[in-house]
Amino acid sequence: MGTMVRAAGLRGLPGLIDALGGDGRALFERFGADASAPGTDDAVIESMTAGLILQAAATELDCPDLGLRLAGQQNISVLGPLSLAIESSDTLGEALDCATRFLFVHSPALTVEQVDDPSGRPGVVALRYGSTELEPMPPQSADLGLGLLHRSVALLAGGRYGLRSVHLPHRPLAPVARYTEFFGADVRFGQASALLRVPQALAGTPTAGGNRMLHTAALDYLSSHYPAPSVSLAARVERLITQGLGSAPVDIAAIARHLQTHPRTLQRRLSAEGAGFEQILDSVRRGAAHRLITGTSIPFTQITAMVGLTEQSALTRAVRRWFGQSPRDLRRGA
Incomplete structure (x- = not known):
């Protein structure tokens, strides 16, 4: 069995497949998955299987921007119990630290972290989204994951947050204009990692829903119920x-x-x-x-x-x- 991810990461996909003229339930079943699982908070699915379902749907429905479409329908709630701790953070930097520390609750296979700007621009850092096991990450999965990260940062910041540019490791799956429309910034393809280049000062930006008491309670819950896993x-x-x-x-x-x-x-x-x-x-x-x-x-x-x-x-x-x-x-x- 490969590393698991919460099925909520595909929340909305069966309905989106149906809306595009496909059969969401049948496609999930083809890969041995339950199409109702994304609608729950506790169901899990192999991360590799999730990637295959997403890629197959995009190919068979001739919908190259499927990952971006699905990201556009989702929000932080797909992260389950982790979402409350992130949304109640006082600043964006605190929210990122929380995601970096506890993203394994959503899936041990996924990572998000702040790294140096690959372009070396002063005052700019990068938020890198990656996988510990799927290298290179399936293109549709990369579009979905980075798209959701972008939407989550925008939600926490209360709107535009000074995104400089976007890096994706694969070639464009859809017209480049579709990517720039989604992210509202320049998108560069064939890069080393999937990441968002953002202002360094973004970490100090207050979030829209900061709540110290709620944040502390959410962190206590995560720490007590989800001890950090060792590598199996x-x-x-x-x-x-x-x-x-x-x-x-x-x-x-x-x-x-x-x-x-x-x-x-x-x-x-x-x-x-x-x-x-x-x-x-x-x-x-x-x-x-x-x-x-x-x-x-x-x-x-x-x-x-x-x-x-x-x-x-x-x-x-x-x-x-x-x-x-x-x-x-x-x-x-x-």
């Missing part, structure tokens, strides 16, 4: 498989040697976490295959080797099992 063994195994896929052995014996343990011990510890080696390997291969088939023109024979399979027929069988269609049809649809 399953996450470490998934990272090692991802790093070695297609270039190094990814069987359980090789991974166990890297972790300095016996394969049986590794399998037993994974089982205690509710995971299994073959399940993790299959999940990593599924994500890699989808990205390579739909996002590149690399020949299928080469993709077969890149996902650690020995024969193209094995790739074909696996893709049919994962996505219900052949590699050729999956690429043609993308």
Whole structure:
């Protein structure tokens, strides 16, 4: 099992799919997910599955700005119990510190942090949105996540907040004008990270809903109910498989040697976490295959080797099992 994210991160997506002429429930079910889950605060979904659902919907409905559309319908409430602590912060800097510290409550796979301005402009810093496991982050997921971060900052600031420019790691999925309209600033593509370049002084800006008593109570609740997680063994195994896929052995014996343990011990510890080696390997291969088939023109024979399979027929069988269609049809649809 991969890292989980609150299904509320896709809140509004099933209805948006229906409004665009698709079938939201059927699309969620195709990926083994419940279309009603985004409407709840407690349901979770694999972060990789969430990305695949979003990408499939955008492709099949010919809606390249789907991530931006969904971000435009959402607000901080999709973060569940974390949203109250953020919204009651006294300043934007305090709200960012809260998000940086407790975003794992929404998903251990996601991060948001303040970093130096990549352009080196004095008086400017960057708010970087990223993933601990999906590198590169699926483009639609990056659009959705950074779009929601932008809307959240604007909400907390009570309107425009001096956004200098936006960086996205992928090529534009929709016309560039659609991005500049959404963010209200210059958008640069093919960058190293997904981030918002903002004034350094923004951290001291009072928020629209600051409430010291409520903020303290919300932080106490988060601290007592959501202790910071340590990196699970399953996450470490998934990272090692991802790093070695297609270039190094990814069987359980090789991974166990890297972790300095016996394969049986590794399998037993994974089982205690509710995971299994073959399940993790299959999940990593599924994500890699989808990205390579739909996002590149690399020949299928080469993709077969890149996902650690020995024969193209094995790739074909696996893709049919994962996505219900052949590699050729999956690429043609993308």
